[in-house]
Amino acid sequence: MALLPALPNTEVRRLQRALARRGDDACCWYVCPSAKEEFGTAVLEAMDAGLPVAGPRRGGVAHYLRDQVNGLLMDTSGQVGLMRGLRRVAATSADDRRRYAAAGRKLVAERFSVTRTADELAAEYAPCTPADLGWGRAAARTHHSWVPGPPLNGPRTSEVIQPP
Known part of the structure; x- marks a missing residue:
């Protein structure tokens, strides 16, 4: 052992x-x-x-x-x-x-598998809107448009989001 x-x-x-x-x-x-x-x-x-x-x-x-x-x-x-x-x-x-x-x-x-896990995660989040994810106001402040699609499209990690 x-x-x-x-x-x-x-x-x-x-x-x-x-x-x-x-x-x-x-x-x-x-x-x-x-x-x-x-x-x-x-x-x-x-x-x-x-x-x-x-x-x-x-x-x-x-x-x-x-x-x-x-x-x-x-x-x-x-x-x-x-x-x-x-x-x-x-x-x-x-x-x-x-x-x-x-x-x-x-x-x-x-x-x-990584592929199956990613696909299942994308399917879970696909019906969500930015507001569902708490991104509505933050996405608007960063001038980031919402484009639905797997897995998520929201503020990129490289973007700085200013607090309200």
């Missing part, structure tokens, strides 16, 4: 991919021991890299991680539950690890 300090995201992604390529002899997992994750982006990134994953039952991870389908869910609310979860991870066969990793990659590709 390796416990690593905080690393830049690019280094984490590089490490995840390298560990996923090591093959069956190396029992590599991504384990999220948080008591609760609101969404668990890091879990999805590990799935995308090709690692089998284990994450908390509480919070958002359980909305997409299915126990023994595309990873393992653990009770991370205390030491006993975490210990049980880590024992399950250690006892998982190579065939199941491969199955979880493949199912995780498929899930990310189908449901959480």
Whole structure:
């Protein structure tokens, strides 16, 4: 088991991919021991890299991680539950690890790709007007015209908006 300090995201992604390529002899997992994750982006990134994953039952991870389908869910609310979860991870066969990793990659590709996420976000915001977004007066003060279209057209981040 390796416990690593905080690393830049690019280094984490590089490490995840390298560990996923090591093959069956190396029992590599991504384990999220948080008591609760609101969404668990890091879990999805590990799935995308090709690692089998284990994450908390509480919070958002359980909305997409299915126990023994595309990873393992653990009770991370205390030491006993975490210990049980880590024992399950250690006892998982190579065939199941491969199955979880493949199912995780498929899930990310189908449901959480950057393109799909951007398209869904654009569809949510498409019916909004500048006023809906609180941009009506600010957009007028910056002489920025509203042109509906994905994902958003409002004041550009480079524009300075003066307070009322």
